[in-house]
Amino acid sequence: MLKKAEVYILSGFLGAGKTTLLKNILEQERTLNRRIAVVMNELGKISIDSDAVPGNTPLAELLNGCVCCTISGQLEAHLQGLLQQHDLDAIYIETTGAAHPVEVLDACLSPLFADQLSIGSIVTLVDAARWQNRDSLTIPLRKLIAEQISHADVILLNKTDQLSESELGKVVMEIQNLNAKSKLLLTQFANIKLADFQQVSFTPKENHTKTHVTDHLHLKTYVHTFTKPVDLDRFEEFLRNMPETVYRIKGYIRFTHSNESFLFQYSYGMPLYMKEPVKIKNTLVFIGDNLNHTQLEQQLNEL
Numbered sequence: 001m002l003k004k005a006e007v008y009i010l011s012g013f014l015g016a017g018k019t020t021l022l023k024n025i026l027e028q029e030r031t032l033n034r035r036i037a038v039v040m041n042e043l044g045k046i047s048i049d050s051d052a053v054p055g056n057t058p059l060a061e062l063l064n065g066c067v068c069c070t071i072s073g074q075l076e077a078h079l080q081g082l083l084q085q086h087d088l089d090a091i092y093i094e095t096t097g098a099a100h101p102v103e104v105l106d107a108c109l110s111p112l113f114a115d116q117l118s119i120g121s122i123v124t125l126v127d128a129a130r131w132q133n134r135d136s137l138t139i140p141l142r143k144l145i146a147e148q149i150s151h152a153d154v155i156l157l158n159k160t161d162q163l164s165e166s167e168l169g170k171v172v173m174e175i176q177n178l179n180a181k182s183k184l185l186l187t188q189f190a191n192i193k194l195a196d197f198q199q200v201s202f203t204p205k206e207n208h209t210k211t212h213v214t215d216h217l218h219l220k221t222y223v224h225t226f227t228k229p230v231d232l233d234r235f236e237e238f239l240r241n242m243p244e245t246v247y248r249i250k251g252y253i254r255f256t257h258s259n260e261s262f263l264f265q266y267s268y269g270m271p272l273y274m275k276e277p278v279k280i281k282n283t284l285v286f287i288g289d290n291l292n293h294t295q296l297e298q299q300l301n302e303l
């Protein structure tokens with residue numbers, strides 16, 4: 001009988017650390033010489049995270065939508081393509097932060113793949129500080145994070161460096177109340193071993209209520225391409241005044257004070273700049289609730 005490819009679904013809210021986890025996993029898989037494919041999905045129009053995947057790893061990208069809703073048919077097609085073209089040991093699916101893991105699972109459980117795929121586990125990352133301050137999120141988003149937790153086989157409570165021990169204790173209890181059966185690991189930069197999630201058997205859970213991005217979440221994306229380098233001070237002032245409903249920004253940016261491009265990451269109020277050796281189009285993707293495109297565009301053009 002043909003060997004089945006294991007499927008792992010990496011879920012978690014925007015910025016929780018899914019790409020960090022994926023990089024860590026791919027590094028470990030490489031040392032084992034296993035044949036791996038990755039399916040990635042970005043809410044915005046351009047893909048930024050795909051740089052995280054080494055060139056020789058088959059990669060299917062689902063752009064312009066969310067695995068779970070707009071393009072679940074595409075996910076099936078991509079999986080089929082990967083399975084036809086490669087002899088794979090495992091496939092990792094990184095869902096968008098706004099995806100419901102069960103929807104992704106549904107696509108993988110299609111009868112089409114019954115002989116070719118075996119579901120490994122659903123791994124959900126939770127940003128510890130984000131969870132602690134979840135009251136600032138809209139109710140549908142809080143619900144989505146709760147659902148991502150309750151459907152997980154393994155939960156990584158990530159970014160534990162940002163909370164005190166007693167705060168963490170409280171968060172752990174809250175998460176265990178939502179899902180007492182799964183394995184809960186406390187992590188920094190998603191530092192886990194493959195065995196932490198590969199030896200966990202997948203248990204189908206019933207009666208999930210759908211939280212659908214387009215219907216309820218109002219999660220929107222805005223893609224901005226700068227025509228010229230911007231002033232760093234003004235950019236930082238723009239960030240300070242940005243509405244709390246912008247959850248995530250990422251992309252590439254150039255400043256007037258330097259010739260270099262920067263990879264920019266912003267998650268939950270924290271900006272991060274990293275020098276980028278190659279010159280790339282200066283494009284930022286914004287993800288948030290009810291984004292005001294016109295206002296953002298105007299503000300960014302004025303920088």
Ligand SMILES: Nc1nc2c(ncn2[C@@H]2O[C@H](COP(=O)(O)OP(=O)(O)OP(=O)(O)O)[C@@H](O)[C@H]2O)c(=O)[nH]1
Nearest residue numbers: 014015016017018019020097158159160188189265
């Ligand atoms: N302080 C801290 N930062 C972390 C940790 N893990 C990840 N990060 C940072 O958090 C940011 C977001 O991490 P990603 O791995 O890109 O998150 P993601 O879930 O893939 O984000 P989306 O693709 O937007 O959904 C990055 O700047 C990471 O370096 C952690 O344990 N502690």
